[in-house]
Amino acid sequence: MAIEGTHIVQAAAFLGAGLSMGLGAIGPGVGEGLAAAKACEAIGKNPMEAGLLTRTMLVGQAVSESTGIYALVIALLLLFVV
Amino acid sequence: MTDDIQVWVKVAAFIGGGMAMGFGALGAAIGEGYTAAKANEAIARNPQISGDLFKTMLIGQAIAESASIFALVIAMILLFTDFAAESYVMVSVLLAAGLSMGLGAIGSGVGSGFPAGEACTGIARQPAMNGRLTTNMLIGSAVCQTPAIFALVTSFILLFTNFSDRPVSPTWAAILGAGFASGFGAIGSGLGGGLVAQASCEGIARQPLSATPVTNVMLLGQAVTQTTAIYGLLISFILMFKGFAPSQSIAESMALLGAGLCMGIGAIGPGIGEGFTAQSAVKWISRNQSATASLTRSMLVGQAVAESTGIYALVISLVLIFVI
Numbered sequence: 001m002a003i004e005g006t007h008i009v010q011a012a013a014f015l016g017a018g019l020s021m022g023l024g025a026i027g028p029g030v031g032e033g034l035a036a037a038k039a040c041e042a043i044g045k046n047p048m049e050a051g052l053l054t055r056t057m058l059v060g061q062a063v064s065e066s067t068g069i070y071a072l073v074i075a076l077l078l079l080f081v082v
Numbered sequence: 083m084t085d086d087i088q089v090w091v092k093v094a095a096f097i098g099g100g101m102a103m104g105f106g107a108l109g110a111a112i113g114e115g116y117t118a119a120k121a122n123e124a125i126a127r128n129p130q131i132s133g134d135l136f137k138t139m140l141i142g143q144a145i146a147e148s149a150s151i152f153a154l155v156i157a158m159i160l161l162f163t164d165f166a167a168e169s170y171v172m173v174s175v176l177l178a179a180g181l182s183m184g185l186g187a188i189g190s191g192v193g194s195g196f197p198a199g200e201a202c203t204g205i206a207r208q209p210a211m212n213g214r215l216t217t218n219m220l221i222g223s224a225v226c227q228t229p230a231i232f233a234l235v236t237s238f239i240l241l242f243t244n245f246s247d248r249p250v251s252p253t254w255a256a257i258l259g260a261g262f263a264s265g266f267g268a269i270g271s272g273l274g275g276g277l278v279a280q281a282s283c284e285g286i287a288r289q290p291l292s293a294t295p296v297t298n299v300m301l302l303g304q305a306v307t308q309t310t311a312i313y314g315l316l317i318s319f320i321l322m323f324k325g326f327a328p329s330q331s332i333a334e335s336m337a338l339l340g341a342g343l344c345m346g347i348g349a350i351g352p353g354i355g356e357g358f359t360a361q362s363a364v365k366w367i368s369r370n371q372s373a374t375a376s377l378t379r380s381m382l383v384g385q386a387v388a389e390s391t392g393i394y395a396l397v398i399s400l401v402l403i404f405v406i
Binding site: 007008010011012014015016017018019021022023024025026027028029030031032033034035036037038039040041043044045047050053054057058061062065068069071072075076079 | 270274331332333335336337339340341342343344345346347348349350351352353354355356357358359361362363365366367369370372373376377379380381383384385387388390391392394395397398399401402405406
């Protein structure tokens with residue numbers, strides 16, 4: 001099996017894309033889950049404010065989602081551009 | 083040449099067996115230790131019912147143990163079976179079978195320990211709820227075991243399917259990727275499902291009247307938490323059963339290995355995060371039953387958002403398998 005330089009570079013890009021998205025999904029997944037957990041706690045304590053709390057939760061989750069999206073962008077760049 | 087393959091297949095079987103049992107022992111030991119600690123605490127609080135508490139502790143530990151027993155079975159099969167050595171693919175099949183079951187047992191082992199411990203605390207606090215708490219613990223821990231069972235299914239399929247007629251490259255990488263996808267993919271869901279069941283046992287003991295909505299929302303939350311493990315299983319099935327054309331390029335193999343790693347590792351975070359969300363929702367439904375509807379709604383919305391990164395990982399895996 002002849003292994004050429006371009007194949008190795010391509011192989012590294014594919015493996016890197018998988019690792020980027022895989023590892024990159026851990027943080028946002030846990031973080032967004034914690035944000036939603038605290039929102040549920042707050043709604044349990046004060047159900048009158050459910051709408052406001054859900055809105056705040058979604059904004060907070062969107063911000064913590066951003067690192068997951070960075071990982072996705074890097075993975076797509078590694079797959080299709082580099 | 084056949085002798086060579088024979089040697090490497092044996093090496094892979096022994097390493098695979100070691101990894102299956104080594105990783106597989108991690109989770110159950112932690113989970114059962116947590117249960118025993120909570121049971122001791124409970125007996126100190128209410129020594130009159132120490133017999134009941136001891137029984138509950140043992141039942142809970144037995145369930146947490148099952149993930150580890152699956153790993154023992156796979157390790158035994160790997161150690162004592164004479165595998166046909168027709169192709170080098172067998173090397174990666176045996177490694178993947180061990181990795182899948184070993185890694186897959188971690189989450190369920192730890193997770194099943196949580197409801198068992200909390201059930202002991204709950205029975206000490208509300209001895210009258212013994213029956214309901216034990217039932218709830220059994221349902222919750224059983225659901226926690228499903229990711230370990232997914233990993234077991236993957237290992238069995240790997241061990242009892244004949245892959246020797248497939249081209250060595252890239253099949254070796256696809257098989258290894260399948261092991262990682264279902265093994266790593268089971269960690270988050272097992273742990274997350276345990277957190278949910280823990281909160282429900284605590285909630286039923288605190289407010290017995292809320293038992294029905296608490297159990298229902300526990301099952302709903304656990305079901306959502308399991309989804310990332312199902313993604314892992316899906317990717318590992320695709321990697322095992324999609325026939326790949328022979329390829330001399332290492333890039334093809336790494337794309338398939340990357341797909342398995344991506345989905346497996348990517349499933350850990352959302353699984354744990356969704357578990358935290360449902361844990362908190364169940365906890366507060368038991369304290370404030372009138373808010374059940376809005377809590378369930380927020381839980382599902384929050385879990386859906388946390389799921390998104392798992393879906394990104396699924397998309398990248400599918401692109402690596404089908405597009406590249």
